[in-house]
Amino acid sequence: MSNDLLLPILYSFRRCPYAMRARLALMSSGIQVELREILLRDKAPEFLASSPKGTVPILVTQFEVIEESFDVMQWALRQSDPERWLLMPAAGYDWIKRCDGPFKQALDHIKYSVRFPDLDPMQERIHASNFLKDLDNQISGSTWIFGTECTLADMALLPFIRQFANIDRVWFDQQTWPNLQCWLAQFMASDRFTNIMVKPNKWAAGDAAVLFPH
Numbered sequence: 001m002s003n004d005l006l007l008p009i010l011y012s013f014r015r016c017p018y019a020m021r022a023r024l025a026l027m028s029s030g031i032q033v034e035l036r037e038i039l040l041r042d043k044a045p046e047f048l049a050s051s052p053k054g055t056v057p058i059l060v061t062q063f064e065v066i067e068e069s070f071d072v073m074q075w076a077l078r079q080s081d082p083e084r085w086l087l088m089p090a091a092g093y094d095w096i097k098r099c100d101g102p103f104k105q106a107l108d109h110i111k112y113s114v115r116f117p118d119l120d121p122m123q124e125r126i127h128a129s130n131f132l133k134d135l136d137n138q139i140s141g142s143t144w145i146f147g148t149e150c151t152l153a154d155m156a157l158l159p160f161i162r163q164f165a166n167i168d169r170v171w172f173d174q175q176t177w178p179n180l181q182c183w184l185a186q187f188m189a190s191d192r193f194t195n196i197m198v199k200p201n202k203w204a205a206g207d208a209a210v211l212f213p214h
């Protein structure tokens, strides 16, 4: 399960928003891992052996397998949090819950609407928009969700807001959510985002270890 370097192993998929948030936290913490890029349609047996539920990301350490992206974020930041993302008001956890729950559900209903023929995509868009309107109000006048400092909530939510925006970019850009749109734009233009989106090759057993952060 472990590599010669005894680094934790992150099984990841570049475009998955859950994996993105895990990589964001690992990069901020400076904790180095071995990155193993998984293809969802062709999952490596070593990955499935570590975590039969088969979702990315997972982090395999010497002691445990962490199977939830938010837990990976917290695992990293509790060891090293140089940007002080954990200094977050308690309300940050509520934003993350709303994002991971009802917002992500509405997002999937819109993005994969053919799988949900009984649901009205317009109604789902209203559900998602209610969340985004609230978030726009929360960011209002600031750079981040809680003012001038970036916290865990920003980095836990941003990959999902990006995923939503990319479903219909023209429509998203037409909405009057200026604070939210600006928040997303500055994230997508950041070196941080570029650095977590470097394109790795698909991993196979025997490959040389790819270290992350590089």
Ligand SMILES: N[C@@H](CCC(=O)N[C@@H](CS)C(=O)NCC(=O)O)C(=O)O
Pocket (backbone or CB within 6 Å): 013, 015, 016, 017, 018, 019, 040, 054, 055, 056, 057, 067, 068, 069, 070
């Ligand atoms: N609750 C999990 C969800 C992870 C998840 O659903 N990841 C998707 C990719 S974005 C996945 O692995 N899906 C499995 C599949 O498509 O086979 C987490 O926070 O890590």
